[in-house]
Amino acid sequence: MYRPGRMLRPVHSSATFLDGNGKVAVSQTTLNAGPTPGRSAKRSIYISEGTSRWRRFVSFSIEGFLFLVTSLSLIAVFFIILFIAIDAIPFFQLEGFTEFFTSIRWYPSGSPPEFGALAIIFGSGMVTFLAAMIAVPLALLSAVSLSDILPFSVRQFAKPVIEIIAAIPSVAYGFFALVVFAPILQTSGGHLLGILVWLFGAPLALIVSFVVGDMLADRIFGDNVTQVQRTAILLLLMGIFSVGLYFLYAPISAIKISSGTNALNVSIILGIMALPTIVSVSEDALQAVGRELREGSYALGATRAETITKVVIPAARSGIIAAIILGIMRAIGETMVVWMASGNASQIPSPWYNVLEPVRTLTATIAGDMGEADHVTGSSRYHVLFAMALFLLLISFFSNLISEWAVMRSKKKWGV
Amino acid sequence: MKAHTRKILDKSFTGMGFMSVILLTLSLVIVLGPIFVRGIQAFLFFDTVEYRRMQLDLFDRGDPEEVKAELDEVWAERRFIYDTIAAFEEQVENEEIENSWEYPEKIDSLNDSLKALFGPRPDEPEPVLPRDRYGETRWDRAQQTFKLVMYKEQWDYSDPSAMGSKVLVPRIDSFRGTTVEQIFPYMEENLEKLMLPEFTFYWQFLTDKSHDIHFFGGIGAEVLGTFYLVIGTMLFAIPIGVIAAIYLAEFAKEGKIVSLLRTAISTLAGVPSIVFGLFGLAFFINTMEVSQSKSVLAGSLTLTLLVLPTIIRAAEEAILAVPKAYKEASLSLGASKLYTILKVILPAAMPGILTGIVISMGRAAGETAPIIFTAAVSVGQPLGLFETLNQPTMALPWNIYNLVTEHEAVDQIRHVQFGMVFTLVLLVVVLNFAAIVLRARISKKLRG
Structure with missing residues (x-):
């Protein structure tokens, strides 16, 4: 809405609406608007020196205020690192570094207390690694299909799905892991794993048998291979694979899971939680690769799969790396799911790769032990939790810098 | 490689892409499915006469006359069971039947299971704890408890190599040949008459306060606490976030300081949520002492840091998406920069900013880790508005955790837990x- 009274008020109040000769200055304003030489150059807009200075002061102070408010986030980051470090350093002064990083004995309430966090760090690393193993392939494939393969209508449907997966509160995931998933895993975990093997193995075997079958047919029968021969080899391979999968099912479904709250449970849920981050960031990176590259590749006769794997993904590499780092960060920093469903046993599973045993992570330890340590502020038991937080914070800080740098690099490369 | 093979590879690649998206959707459905299906049952379920009695006593709901009539009706039916048992007890005491020494224990166990199902008898003194005052209030729970009346749970350790397994032994077997034998088929036939199930829509679940730590009642205190936390967070986060976005989009000249600011914002977005909680404890409570101990205020301040990056990014993007022409037209009319921002750019960017605000409201409502040390308590009263400055509160996410892991009767209040998770997720x-719809409308507008 146009409100001349308010908009032009400074001009009115400056009392220079009339110029020195007493003429109305409307037409002169336009004249003086440009950089005319001499006296009027200084005040190209028709206001007095004082008003102009006042205005400059006002706009400067407004900008200053806005800058101050904006820098609150910088101050916050600084304070977070500072205050976590202030409470973390006493721990290292009291107990030193060696025990924290090398011992697996975590008995903070024992006498003497023992603060070996190695098993906990290992637990964090284990569930994060497993979650990444689950999330990264699935998320990258989804990102590729969202940016290059799926028709527009399906994309419109898939994006909200990803947003909702990202939005569900972590405590709801934790609840699902503990109340729904853990009992299923405990009572019929072996069968579930067997079904999962089929679910992922069967399509993979199908694809492999199609491709290998095709190549074999060409190798065996030469150039004039008939459709019947192709089909025969394909069926043979599919038979071999399904027999293999069938025999794989038996030992896997015989696995007994003694506790549903274990590293596998948590990793699967964390993997789902990390999906949206990886999908959306890497999809952005894939989108940023221009059409020219894709079209160039198609023009050279490459198929879509070849274009994506050999041109688009290499071009978007740094953005994808950033996406993976951000997804992994989400998994490391997650608290509620691991606290509720990891079993919280401070141990290195035996053997170390046994994902069916309970573990304990840094975040869950902070959340769980703070309640008991709270009222003994000042003891090692309180400070060790801050030491863990500092460790987490540093990891997240550096991974963030790396991913930022990676995104910058890809932006510079493609000029977006 | 032959063209034929390449074509197959291409097809299978496409297939894998489709499959991954299907898996993505499937994982969402698998997670949300049970939460929705069982969560709705906290609101819509078959209640029993005990439920109506409880609602009348604790919440003053329902018609006293009607409830009394119903109670008379069911106790007329239940009378037979108790009379039979009482008569049998007398026989046992007078040792009129053989092996009478083995019965008192069995009768006690039977009486306990009946008490769990029907509640205490009207002539008994009223128990202190509400949980003991009423029988099963939900029909689904009543059917489960009825199973424990019909069957006795025992642990079988006969196989020393495996863990003990639970077996259900029919109670009727231990009363063979006595008068008590007849009550089991009687109950089985007349269970509905004994409990009077009725379909009900308990929408007050959202607003009722809980009685006896969530044995009865709703989640009103938690909903209110979550509401306070979200509003408090938004009070701080919206002004700071929008101002920062205005600065970054309209004033900042790209340089070292601004890129430092941007790095700070993305670092803030990457800080693990539990670290925010520790920081809130160390800074807002222990150092700044905004409140004596945990409080809604301290929690809101902590959550503000958490949602700030989301709001800043969304608002900045929205401001940058406003067509240049708007700004130039306003400036050319003689409006000052600030006036242009307030009157032209912000209104045009408002839907985008709202999207960010709405999404971060969802985050503030659902985050647990930051409020563990700064705002949340497990048991408490609903707060008044000004108590939020220095009192801790109950909140949906924290109490979900608490009810699932630390409640004394986790299995008995599953419906409350699912109801809570359902409410939060919903x-x-x-x-x-809302954010998705807003965004769709913006993109429609931008496309013309």
């Missing part, structure tokens, strides 16, 4: 849908 999903 809240977040609705907020996100």
Whole structure:
């Protein structure tokens, strides 16, 4: 809405609406608007020196205020690192570094207390690694299909799905892991794993048998291979694979899971939680690769799969790396799911790769032990939790810098 | 490689892409499915006469006359069971039947299971704890408890190599040949008459306060606490976030300081949520002493840091998406920069900013880790508005955790837990849908 009274008020109040000769200055304003030489150059807009200075002061102070408010986030980051470090350093002064990083004995309430966090760090690393193993392939494939393969209508449907997966509160995931998933895993975990093997193995075997079958047919029968021969080899391979999968099912479904709250449970849920981050960031990176590259590749006769794997993904590499780092960060920093469903046993599973045993992570330890340590502020038991937080914070800080740098690099490369 | 093979590879690649998206959707359905299906049962379920009695006593709901009539009706039916048992007890005491020494224990166990199902008899003194005052209030729970009346749970350790397994032994077997034998088929036939199930829509679940740590009642205190936390967070986060976005989009000249600011914002977004909680404890409570101990205020301040990056990014993007022509037209009319921002750019960017706000409201409502040390308590009263400055509160996410892991009767209040999770998830999903719809409208507008 146009409100001349308010908009032009400074001009009115400056009392220079009339110029020195007493003429109305409307037409002169336009004249003086440009950089005319001499006296009027200084005040190209028709206001007095004082008003102009006042205005400059006002706009400067407004900008200053806005800058101050904006820098609150910088101050916050600084304070977070500072205050976590202030409470973390006493721990290292009291107990030193060696025990924290090398011992697996975590008995903070024992006498003497023992603060070996190695098993906990290992637990964090284990569930994060497993979650990444689950999330990264699935998320990258989804990102590729969202940016290059799926028709527009399906994309419109898939994006909200990803947003909702990202939005569900972590405590709801934790609840699902503990109340729904853990009992299923405990009572019929072996069968579930067997079904999962089929679910992922069967399509993979199908694809492999199609491709290998095709190549074999060409190798065996030469150039004039008939459709019947192709089909025969394909069926043979599919038979071999399904027999293999069938025999794989038996030992896997015989696995007994003694506790549903274990590293596998948590990793699967964390993997789902990390999906949206990886999908959306890497999809952005894939989108940023221009059409020219894709079209160039198609023009050279490459198929879509070849274009994506050999041109688009290499071009978007740094953005994808950033996406993976951000997804992994989400998994490391997650608290509620691991606290509720990891079993919280401070141990290195035996053997170390046994994902069916309970573990304990840094975040869950902070959340769980703070309640008991709270009222003994000042003891090692309180400070060790801050030491863990500092460790987490540093990891997240550096991974963030790396991913930022990676995104910058890809932006510079493609000029977006 | 032959063209034929390449074509197959291409097809299978496409297939894998489709499959991954299907898996993505499937994982969402698998997670949300049970939460929705069982969560709705906290609101819509078959209640029993005990439920109506409880609602009348604790919440003053329902018609006293009607409830009394119903109670008379069911106790007329139940009378037979108790009379039979009482008569049998007398026989046992007078040793009129053989092996009478083995019966008192069995009768006690039977009486306990009946008490769990029907509640105490009207002539008994009223127990202190509400949980003991009423029988099963929900029909689904009543059917489960009835199973424990019909069957006795025992642990079988006969196989020393495996863990003990639970077996159900029919109670009727231990009363063979006595008068008590007849009550079991009687109950089985007349269970509905004994409990009078009725379909009910308990929408007050959202607003009722809980009685006896969630044995009865709703989640009103938690909903209110979550509401306070979200509003408090938004009071701080919206002004700071929008101002920062205005600065970054309109004033900042790209340079060292601004890129430092941007790095700070993305670092803030990457800080693990539990670290925010520790920081809130160390800074807002222990150092700044905004409140004596945990409080809604301290929690809101902590959550503000958490949602700030989301709001800043969304608002900055929205401001940058406003067509240049708007700004130039306003400036050319003689409006000052500030006036242009307030009157032209912000209104045009408002839907985008709202999207960010709505999404971060969902995050603030659902985050647990930051409020563990700064705002949340497990047991408490609903707060008044000004108590939020220095009192801790109950909140949906924290109490979900608490009810699932630390409640003394986790299995008995599953419906409350699912109801709570359902409420929280529904809240977040609705907020996100609002954001999606808002965004769709913006992109429609931008496309013309």
